[in-house]
Amino acid sequence: MILGGIDVALILTSNHVDVRGATAAVALVVGWGFIGAGLFAWDRRPDNSIGSLMVATGFAWLLGLISASNVPVLFTVGVLLSSVYIITAIHMLLAATRGRGLSRGDRRILTAGYLLVTVGLLPMYLFLDPAKGGCDGCPDNVILIQHNQTVVDVASAVVNLVGISLLAAVLITLVRRWRRATPPQRRLYAPVYASGVALMIAVIGQLGVQTAGSEGSAADILFIISVIPLALVPYLFLASFVRARMAQGGAVGELMSRLSAAPRGGQVRDALADALEDPSLELLFWLPEGERYVDASGQHYELPEDDPGRAVTKVDRDGECVAAIVHDARLPHMSGHVDAVGAAAALALENERLDAALRAKIGELRGSRERMLRIGLEERRRLERDLHDGAQQRLVSMALNIRLARAKLNEDPLAAEQLLASAGTELDSALEELRELARGIHPAVLTDRGLGTALETLANRAPVPVELGELPDERLPEAVELAAYFVVAEALTNVAKYSKASYATVQVERDNGRVLVEVADDGIGGADPVRGTGLRGLADRLAVLEGRLEVESEQGRGTTVRARIPCG
Amino acid sequence: MTRTVLIVDDHPSFRASARMLLEAEGFDVIGEAEDGTSALRAVEELQPDVVLLDVQLPDIDGIEVATRLSENGSGPAIVLTSSRDLADLGLVRERSPVRGFIPKAELSGAALEALL
Numbered sequence: 001m002i003l004g005g006i007d008v009a010l011i012l013t014s015n016h017v018d019v020r021g022a023t024a025a026v027a028l029v030v031g032w033g034f035i036g037a038g039l040f041a042w043d044r045r046p047d048n049s050i051g052s053l054m055v056a057t058g059f060a061w062l063l064g065l066i067s068a069s070n071v072p073v074l075f076t077v078g079v080l081l082s083s084v085y086i087i088t089a090i091h092m093l094l095a096a097t098r099g100r101g102l103s104r105g106d107r108r109i110l111t112a113g114y115l116l117v118t119v120g121l122l123p124m125y126l127f128l129d130p131a132k133g134g135c136d137g138c139p140d141n142v143i144l145i146q147h148n149q150t151v152v153d154v155a156s157a158v159v160n161l162v163g164i165s166l167l168a169a170v171l172i173t174l175v176r177r178w179r180r181a182t183p184p185q186r187r188l189y190a191p192v193y194a195s196g197v198a199l200m201i202a203v204i205g206q207l208g209v210q211t212a213g214s215e216g217s218a219a220d221i222l223f224i225i226s227v228i229p230l231a232l233v234p235y236l237f238l239a240s241f242v243r244a245r246m247a248q249g250g251a252v253g254e255l256m257s258r259l260s261a262a263p264r265g266g267q268v269r270d271a272l273a274d275a276l277e278d279p280s281l282e283l284l285f286w287l288p289e290g291e292r293y294v295d296a297s298g299q300h301y302e303l304p305e306d307d308p309g310r311a312v313t314k315v316d317r318d319g320e321c322v323a324a325i326v327h328d329a330r331l332p333h334m335s336g337h338v339d340a341v342g343a344a345a346a347l348a349l350e351n352e353r354l355d356a357a358l359r360a361k362i363g364e365l366r367g368s369r370e371r372m373l374r375i376g377l378e379e380r381r382r383l384e385r386d387l388h389d390g391a392q393q394r395l396v397s398m399a400l401n402i403r404l405a406r407a408k409l410n411e412d413p414l415a416a417e418q419l420l421a422s423a424g425t426e427l428d429s430a431l432e433e434l435r436e437l438a439r440g441i442h443p444a445v446l447t448d449r450g451l452g453t454a455l456e457t458l459a460n461r462a463p464v465p466v467e468l469g470e471l472p473d474e475r476l477p478e479a480v481e482l483a484a485y486f487v488v489a490e491a492l493t494n495v496a497k498y499s500k501a502s503y504a505t506v507q508v509e510r511d512n513g514r515v516l517v518e519v520a521d522d523g524i525g526g527a528d529p530v531r532g533t534g535l536r537g538l539a540d541r542l543a544v545l546e547g548r549l550e551v552e553s554e555q556g557r558g559t560t561v562r563a564r565i566p567c568g
Numbered sequence: 569m570t571r572t573v574l575i576v577d578d579h580p581s582f583r584a585s586a587r588m589l590l591e592a593e594g595f596d597v598i599g600e601a602e603d604g605t606s607a608l609r610a611v612e613e614l615q616p617d618v619v620l621l622d623v624q625l626p627d628i629d630g631i632e633v634a635t636r637l638s639e640n641g642s643g644p645a646i647v648l649t650s651s652r653d654l655a656d657l658g659l660v661r662e663r664s665p666v667r668g669f670i671p672k673a674e675l676s677g678a679a680l681e682a683l684l
Contacts, residue, residue: 393651395673396651400585400675404585
C-alpha cells in the first residue's frame, strides 16, 4: 500500500510523465492486483510458489515505477529495476504450467532472464544520459559515466535481441505444454495460459514502446495500453485457482459418496481414478508384516522410483501407512489434491488393504504349498538317483563278484577269496548308504528318543565342533520336532560345506508358545537364503507350520540361522 | 574266434566286475568307456565285435548311442544293460537297433553269447 502510495505521488509529481493520472491508476491496478491476488493464493496454498511469485511480481512492478521520481537516485534505481517484474511474471507462468517444480529448460530461461534485467541492462545505462537520450524532463542518471549514443544503441539492440529470444523460448515452452496437456488439464489451466498470452502481449507492447522511441504523451499512452493485459494476469490466475479448488471440492465430495456405498474389490481404485481424472492410476497397499507393497490381488509390487512420469502419494491413517497412490505426475490439480483425495478414501483403503493382505497371504501359502510339492518330487527323484547310483550299483557289483567267486572256487580259491572279500566291502558300503538315505527320509532316533538326543547325534556326526546349548527335555509335537531337526541338519551341513567356521552352536528353546531354534557359527558369513535351495526349502517347510526362518549372515561376521515355530 | 568287447558304463565298479566276468568266460575286453561320447570314439578306434552298453549314461542316452552306432549298418552288435528292470526302462525292442538286454546282476558270458 505504502509503496503504491509513494508511486502514485511520484508519478503525479513527475516532470517526465505526461499522462500522470492514467499512469498512476494503471500502476496501482497492476501492482495491487498482483500483490493482493498473490497474498490470497499464498495464504491458501503456502506450499505452492505461485502466490509468493505473484507478490514478488507486484513489488517488482511498483519498484520499477519509482523511475517516475524526480530524485536522480530513485529515478536511476527505478529505471534499472523496471523490467524485473517481467521475469518474475514469466517465472510464475512457467511454475504454474509445469505443476511440479521447474524443468531444466525453465531454469535456463529464468537464469538468463534474471541476469538480463539486472546486470544485462547496466552497460546501456552506464552510457545513457536521459536528457540526451530524448527525455527532457528526466532527472540525472547517477551511474552515468559519459553519454555515448553508439554504446547505448548497441547495448539496447543486444538486450532486445536476447529478450526476444527468451520470449520466444517461453512461448515455445507454453505451446508445448498446452499441446501435451490432457483435456482436464487444459480445462483447469486455460486461464493460466490465457494470462500467459496476456503477459506476452504486454511485454511485446513494452518492447514496442522502447524501440519505437516515441516521446511524451504518445509513449505514456502506448505504455498504458500495453499494461492493460498485464493487469488481467493476477485475476486470470485467481480464476484458475478458484476453478481448481472447486474441482477438488467437487471431486472429493463425489468420492466420499461413492465410497460410502461399501465399495467392493477394485471399486476404490476406480473411484480414485475418477476423482483424480487419471485412468492410469494404480493403487498399492502396504503390508507392514512383509514390509512391502502389494496390489489389490495381493501380488508384490515395487514403487516406481526412476520414472519421471509417475508420482507416488502415500496415504496414512492414524499415523500408519495404509496405501500408496501411483499416478500420472502431471495431474492437473494442485499437489495437495491427491493428498486430500487419499485422506477422504483412507478408511475404504484400510478395508481394501486388509483384503489385499489376505490375498497376499493366500498367494504366499499357495506358493509355499507348490514349492513343498516340488520339493517333495525333487526329494523322491534324488532318492531314486541315490539308490540307483549308490546301493544298487554296489549290490550289482557284489552279485557279479559272488558269481565269479563261485566259478573260481575250485580252480583258484585265492582269487575267489579276494572276490568275496571285495563283495563284503561293497556290502558294508551299501548298508551305510542305505542307513544314510533312511535318515534323510525320517531320522529314526527322533521318533525313538526325541529331539534332544537326535540333535546330539547330529552334533557328533558334524565335521565341525558343535557346542550344544539349551535343548528341550520334553517331547514336542512330531511335526515341530521334525522341522527343528531339519533346520539344525541343514544349517550344520551348510556350516561344514561353506562357512569355514571353527565351531558352531546349537540351541532350541521353548518359550511363549513357540520353539526357537538357533544355529550360529563363527565362519565367513555371506549366506543368501533366497539363493540357496536348502534354506529356501527350510523356509517352506516352516511356512507350513506358520513358522519363520531368519538368516543373519553379514560378510565376515558368521552366520546365524534362526527358526521360530509356533508350538501350542 | 574270440569275440572283442567294449564295456560302456559310468560306474567303475561295474566295469571292473564285468571285465573279470567276461574275460573269465573267454571274451576279449578291448576297452572301456564311461560315457556316450567316449563310447562312440572308442568304437571307431577299436572296432569291437560287441558293445555292452549301459542304458543310462551321464551325457548321451544309451539308446541314442546305439542308434548312432547302427546308422551305417555295419556297426558292432549292441547289447544293452542296466541295473533297472527292462520294464522300467520303457524300451521298445522291435524299434531299437540292439541285439538284446541283460540286467546287470544277471550278466555272464553265457548270457551275452546267447544274444549274439
